[in-house]
Amino acid sequence: MALTEAEFLEVVTKHTKISFSLGVEEIKREWELNSYVDAVFAFIDENDIEVDIVPKLLNKSLKDKLELEAMDLNLIPRTGALPI
DSSP: OOOOHHHHHHHHHHSSHHHHHHHHHHHHTTTTTTTHHHHHHHHHHTTTTGGGGGHOOOHHHHHHHHHHHHTTTTTOOOOOOOOO
């Protein structure tokens, strides 16, 4: 279900990238979740956010964490990073 422009603006102004990221981190910590993907879905369920706009609410830090998680699960190919 696509959002109207007014609904989109309401959600984007209500949830900034920073507040979204902090909310996801808080849910992951408080609920003791092992996955950032689970934390993102829990946060959007708790706050009635449409999945369609989640990419616009992700900051670089959260994107990187989701990408690492996806690489660990072999959902996306690993990049040429050196092991630490």
